[in-house]
Amino acid sequence: MxxxxxxxLVQSLKDEGVEHIFGYPGGAVLHIYDAIFKQKDVQxxxxxxxxxxxxxxxxxxxSTGRPGVALVTSGPGATNAVTGIxxxxxxxxxxxxxxxxxxTPFIGSDAFQEVDTVGITRPCVKHNFLVKDVRxxxxxxxxxxxxATSGRPGPVVVDVPKDVTSPYIKIPYAxxxxxxxxxxxxxxxxxxxxxxxxxxxxxxxxxxxxxxxGGVVSGDGAxxxxxxxxxxxxxxTSTLMGLGGYxxxxxxxxxxxxxxxxxxxNMAMHECDVLIAVGARFDDRVTGKIKxxxxxxxxIHVDIDPASISKNVRVDIPIVGPVKGVLADMVRVVKGxxxxxxxxxxxxxxxxxxxxxxxxCLKYNARSKLIKPQFALEVLQKVTGGDAYVASDVGQHxxxxxQFLQFDQPRRWLNSGGLGTMGFGLPAALGAKVAHPDKxxxxxxxxxxxxxxxxxLATCKHYDLPLKILLLNNGYxxxxxxxxxxxxxxxxxxxxxxxxxxxxxxxxxxxxVGMRIENPTDxxxxxxxxxxxxxxxxxxxxxxxxxxxxxxxxxxxxxxHEMQLSPECELS
Amino acid sequence: xxxxxxxxxxxxxxxxxxxxxxxSARGYNIESLTVAPTEDPTLSRMTLVTRGxxxxxxxxxxxxxxxxxxxKLVDLSEGAHIExxxxxxxxxxxxxxxEEVKRLVxxxxxxxxxxxxxxxxxxxxxxGDKLDAFIKAVHEDLIVETVRTGPSxxxxxxxxxxx
Numbered sequence: 139m140x141x142x143x144x145x146x147l148v149q150s151l152k153d154e155g156v157e158h159i160f161g162y163p164g165g166a167v168l169h170i171y172d173a174i175f176k177q178k179d180v181q182x183x184x185x186x187x188x189x190x191x192x193x194x195x196x197x198x199x200x201s202t203g204r205p206g207v208a209l210v211t212s213g214p215g216a217t218n219a220v221t222g223i224x225x226x227x228x229x230x231x232x233x234x235x236x237x238x239x240x241x242t243p244f245i246g247s248d249a250f251q252e253v254d255t256v257g258i259t260r261p262c263v264k265h266n267f268l269v270k271d272v273r274x275x276x277x278x279x280x281x282x283x284x285x286a287t288s289g290r291p292g293p294v295v296v297d298v299p300k301d302v303t304s305p306y307i308k309i310p311y312a313x314x315x316x317x318x319x320x321x322x323x324x325x326x327x328x329x330x331x332x333x334x335x336x337x338x339x340x341x342x343x344x345x346x347x348x349x350x351x352g353g354v355v356s357g358d359g360a361x362x363x364x365x366x367x368x369x370x371x372x373x374x375t376s377t378l379m380g381l382g383g384y385x386x387x388x389x390x391x392x393x394x395x396x397x398x399x400x401x402x403x404n405m406a407m408h409e410c411d412v413l414i415a416v417g418a419r420f421d422d423r424v425t426g427k428i429k430x431x432x433x434x435x436x437x438i439h440v441d442i443d444p445a446s447i448s449k450n451v452r453v454d455i456p457i458v459g460p461v462k463g464v465l466a467d468m469v470r471v472v473k474g475x476x477x478x479x480x481x482x483x484x485x486x487x488x489x490x491x492x493x494x495x496x497x498x499c500l501k502y503n504a505r506s507k508l509i510k511p512q513f514a515l516e517v518l519q520k521v522t523g524g525d526a527y528v529a530s531d532v533g534q535h536x537x538x539x540x541q542f543l544q545f546d547q548p549r550r551w552l553n554s555g556g557l558g559t560m561g562f563g564l565p566a567a568l569g570a571k572v573a574h575p576d577k578x579x580x581x582x583x584x585x586x587x588x589x590x591x592x593x594x595l596a597t598c599k600h601y602d603l604p605l606k607i608l609l610l611n612n613g614y615x616x617x618x619x620x621x622x623x624x625x626x627x628x629x630x631x632x633x634x635x636x637x638x639x640x641x642x643x644x645x646x647x648x649x650x651v652g653m654r655i656e657n658p659t660d661x662x663x664x665x666x667x668x669x670x671x672x673x674x675x676x677x678x679x680x681x682x683x684x685x686x687x688x689x690x691x692x693x694x695x696x697x698x699h700e701m702q703l704s705p706e707c708e709l710s
Numbered sequence: 711x712x713x714x715x716x717x718x719x720x721x722x723x724x725x726x727x728x729x730x731x732x733x734s735a736r737g738y739n740i741e742s743l744t745v746a747p748t749e750d751p752t753l754s755r756m757t758l759v760t761r762g763x764x765x766x767x768x769x770x771x772x773x774x775x776x777x778x779x780x781x782k783l784v785d786l787s788e789g790a791h792i793e794x795x796x797x798x799x800x801x802x803x804x805x806x807x808x809e810e811v812k813r814l815v816x817x818x819x820x821x822x823x824x825x826x827x828x829x830x831x832x833x834x835x836x837x838g839d840k841l842d843a844f845i846k847a848v849h850e851d852l853i854v855e856t857v858r859t860g861p862s863x864x865x866x867x868x869x870x871x872x873x
Contacts, residue, residue, distance in 0.1 A: 256724060261735045265778040268724070285778060320873060321720055321781040445772035448765070 141311040143272040143303035144173035147236070150279040152179045153313035156207050158198065158572050159183070160191040164211025165251060166238030169303040183572060183601055186593035188215050190565035192222020193591070196231050197566030200552045201527055202573045203358060205232040205286050212238040213251030216297075217258065221559060223293045224262035228556025229379060230356055232291035234282045235259075241301040242270055255297045264292030272302050272309055280314045289324025290443040291356055325442065328459030328467060336414070336438045336455045337471040343412035344483040345490075346372045349395065349424075352379030352555065353417020353441060353461050360384065360548040362465035363416065369472050370479055373491055375403035377418050378540050379555040386544035387524070392491065393500075396424040397692050398537040401499035402491055404690075404698035407432055409490070415439040417461045420450040421556070422694075430697030440464045499690045500541055501707045508683035509658045511535060511610045515542035518580065518608060521665045526578035526606075527570045529553065531563035531587030534616035537688045539582045561590025564607070568594055571603040578669060581607045585635055586615040595648040598675050606668055607677045609641060612684040620687045645677035656681045712741070713767050714786045714793060714863045717756040718871055720779040721747050728777050729756065738762065738770055742860030753781065753873070757862045781873055790866040796833070797841045798823075800854040803830045807852060818844050829854065837861070 141149060147170055151159065160183045163171045174182050185191040188210045195206030206226075210219045216237040226233045240249040256268045265285050267278050275298070282294040340346060354363050354376075360383045367374045367390055374384050375395040384391055393400035395407055407413070413435040418424070425431045431451055439446075439453040440461055447456040457464055502512045515538055518526075524544055529552040530536045536553055545551045552570060554562040567581035581588075588609055598605055615633040622630050642652030651674045655664045661680070668676035689704030719725050726745055733740050741759040748755045760770060767785065774780050786793075803811050803825075811830055815822055820834030834844060838861055845856065865871070 257727070260724075260728060260731050319778065322778050443776070445769065445776055449769060 139311050140308040142169070142173070142305045142308050143275055143298070144169035144305060146272065146275050146309075146311050147279065147298065147303060148173045148177060148180060149311060150276050150313055151207065152177075154279065154283050156180055159207040159209050160185055160194040160198070160569065161209030162188050162191055162211065162215060164215050164238060166212035166215075166240060166300045167209065167303075169300065169305055170209065170236075170238070170298075172305070182209070183597065185565065185597050187591065188218035189222050189561065190568075190591050190594045190597065192219045192233065192235060193225065193559075193562050193565035194569035194572070194594075194597075195233050195235070196222060196226045196562075197529055197552050197569030198573045199226075199231050199233060200566070201549050201570035203356075203549060205234055205283055206569065207234050207236070209236045210238070211251065212240055212255070213253050215251075216253055216255040220259060220262065223259055223295065225554050225557045225559045225562060226293040227262045227264065229352060229554065230291050231293065232286040233293035234279075234286050235293055235295045237295060237297045239268070239297045239299040242299045243301070245299065255295065259295045262293075263295050264290075266295035266297065268297045268299075269302050270299065272304075272307055275302060276311060276313050277317060280317045281319065284317050285319075285322065289322075325459050326463075328440065328457045328464035330467065332455060332457045333464060333467045334471055336457060337468055337475060339412055339436055339438060339455060340370065340372075340414060341472070341475060341477045341479055344480065345410045345487045346370070346412040346414065347392075347406045347410040348372055348374035348414045348416065349377075349407065349418055350374060350380045350383050350416045351377040351418025354380050354383035355417075355548040357417055357442065357461040358548075359417065359461035359465050362462055362469060366465050366469050366472065369469060371484055372414075372479070373406055373488070375399065375406065377421070377424055377555070378553065380418065381540060381551045382545035382548040383417075385546040387546055392495075394540050395698075397426070397694070398541065398688050398690065399692070400541070401497050401690050401701055401703065402494040404692060404701055405494045406491055408698040410435050413437045415453070416465065417441060419446045422450070425450060426692050427695055427697045430699070497703065497707060499701075499703055499707055501704060502686075503706050506658070506683060509656070509661060509680055511538045511612075511682045511686055512542050513658060514608065514610060514661060514680050514682065515539055515582070517662050517665055518582070519543050521662065521669055522578055522580065526550070526580050527552065527567070527574060528580045528582055529563045529567035529570060531581070531583040532558045532560045533584045533587055534612075534620065534686075534688050535582055535584045535587075535610040537617075538610070560587040563587060564591050564594045567605050568598055568603055571605055572601070579605050581605055583607060583609050584616060585609060585611045585613060585638055592644070595645065595650060595675070599649040602673070604671070604673050604675050607675070609677065609679050610682050611638075611641070611679055612682050612686070613638065614684055617688070623687070624693075641677060641679040645675070650675040650677055652677045652679065654679045654681065711763075711767075712759065712761050712787070714791070714861065715758045715760065715771065715774070715783060716786050716863055716865075716871055717758060717774060717783040718748070718781045718873065719754050719756060719777075720781065721752050721754040722779055725754065725779040726756075728779060729758070729774065732773055732777065733760075736769070736773065738766065744860045744862050757860070759861060782871055784865065784871055786863045786865055791863050792866060793837050793861040793863045794835055795838055795841055795861040796835045796859045797844070798857040799832045799834070799845070799848075801830050801832060801848055802828060802852045802854060804828050807849075811848065811852070814844070814847055818847075820844065
């Protein structure tokens with residue numbers, strides 16, 4: 139079979155099993171778009187901004203576990219994609235981003251729409267390639283998918299100059315079954331001696347706690363984790379990225395930890411004597427002040443990436459390996475171990491935890507005449523039965539969603555945890571909906587974030603993607619306002635988002651259904667009505683109490699035991 | 711502490727900038743860096759000198775390992791090793807200084823590889839301290855320019871860094 143570079147590129151995607159790509163055409167990728175036009179197997183979703191293409195591919199990947207694919211043109215197409223690439227990089231999401239490039243003879247000449255894409259993206263990709271010869275194209279694509287999806291996943295950029303995709307040069311095509319890179323060999327299995335040591339330590343613990351992160355979700359280790367946690371009877375807390383890795387409704391689950399984590403989760407961290415970290419990276423939003431981090435704990439850390447181990451916090455028993463396999467081994471070792479967790483010690487530990495839990499740290503004023511965002515999320519949980527895919531944006535609404543939605547399954551909670559990218563939510567939800575057309579997909583957003591990629595409402599119309607958008611509208615850039623209230627004596631600098639559009643009319647202008655909800659008593663009915671419209675995108679503009687803050691809060695630079703609780707919680 | 715890290719990497723365009731970019735992005739310092747292809751033209755050997763606490767050096771080696779093009783690396787400072795650096799130094803050589811510099815060159819077992827009426831180019835190889843000592847020994851007014859390669863390093867013994 140003789141194919142042109144453009145045909146090779148599209149055929150390689152097909153042979154890789156890619157069904158959907160998200161993209162935006164332009165000069166340097168015209169040959170590729172012509173090849174896309176001539177086939178039907180790979181469906182191209184035309185977004186309205188390249189950032190949206192990458193976030194959509196990212197939402198697709200997070201919600202399925204399969205790599206997301208984006209295609210953009212050279213120059214501004216590539217630079218617009220950078221925020222999406224960096225977002226995926228920080229959260230270890232497998233993406234293959236194909237970027238057009240000016241023809242090879244023009245590279246370096248400051249040609250029209252030329253940027254050094256490989257140079258610009260280098261610090262925020264797992265790897266990138268510039269394909270200079272059409273004969274290297276198929277193998278490079280194979281390598282890109284292999285690197286993106288193996289080991290610690292991440293985005294891979296393949297920069298393809300226009301002449302490499304020329305329709306006039308045809309060469310024999312065969313997609314490689316596999317590639318081998320002598321310089322890249324991700325660990326396949328955890329060290330059994332280390333696993334044994336870890337289990338010995340776990341079973342002699344008096345106050346153990348699991349601290350699990352996004353690695354459990356991306357490493358498909360949720361089932362194994364659940365089994366291990368149930369088998370041991372230990373409490374478990376999760377990072378923002380790890381939510382859904384263990385059933386959120388289970389009684390052993392303490393909720394999220396960290397800056398806006400629950401009181402019980404953070405106190406359990408502070409007081410534990412054995413910490414079992416799985417697929418988590420000791421991010422500053424999780425650890426708080428490093429000096430005060432888990433002061434009495436021996437730390438076990440399971441991670442696929444050796445560089446994550448002892449990066450921020452020194453650990454005692456490192457286990458490098460895929461979480462799924464390591465957790466399965468741990469379950470086996472625990473079950474075969476002569477020692478059981480000490481029931482008396484564990485009971486005492488749970489007794490202390492229940493006391494912390496009794497603080498009811500997420501309590502809010504439920505009698506308010508204004509809609510409280512927490513209440514809106516509780517209603518969402520009720521209406522969806524906890525079964526929806528939820529993509530969030532970044533800010534207060536994100537933290538409330540993490541606190542008040544309970545995810546019993548992995549890959550349901552999609553959010554930009556590491557980079558904190560406002561504007562992520564809508565395109566990510568769009569990508570998830572493409573992957574799961576029969577499921578409820580919700581974008582929980584704020585009036586700041588939604589306006590950062592609102593153009594994707596058109597994409598949703600174009601491809602008939604009936605998302606539900608839950609806008610928690612407080613008229614502020616709320617998280618920044620909260621920090622200005624707490625740490626800048628209420629000097630609200632540039633956070634009052636005046637001249638907001640009429641979101642109902644805006645939704646309608648894009649061909650969708652808009653709703654404005656201002657009264658707590660109307661909320662459930664309105665939301666049920668919205669979700670009943672299965673084939674329409676419904677934009678729920680929910681007007682919330684503008685003064686509401688996210689509690690509890692561990693200020694930056696403080697320890698887990700120094701949380702600030704909400705006024706309602708302190709009163710009770 | 712000073713560490714000398716030896717890296718075997720794919721001889722591909724962009725590999726060097728990945729290493730350099732890693733150091734600047736993560737705020738590590740590079741004291742010197744030398745790189746050239748090996749007997750196998752698909753591989754390059756890089757010698758990198760850096761400073762940092764044990765924790766930083768551990769992160770540096772782990773992060774270097776993560777680069778897809780890095781095949782192998784070793785922190786030479788962990789064992790017995792040899793370092794050599796080459797220097798080309800152009801010095802003024804007029805009047806009495808001509809003999810003085812020549813004497814120094816002999817003492818340091820260096821070579822004069824270019825001569826004009828008024829200058830010498832001296833080539834010398836050794837560890838960094840030796841080159842420093844030569845620079846110190848030559849009167850600073852006589853030095854026209856100095857070119858140093860930065861150290862290359864290799865571990866002592868029969869074992870090699872190879873794939």
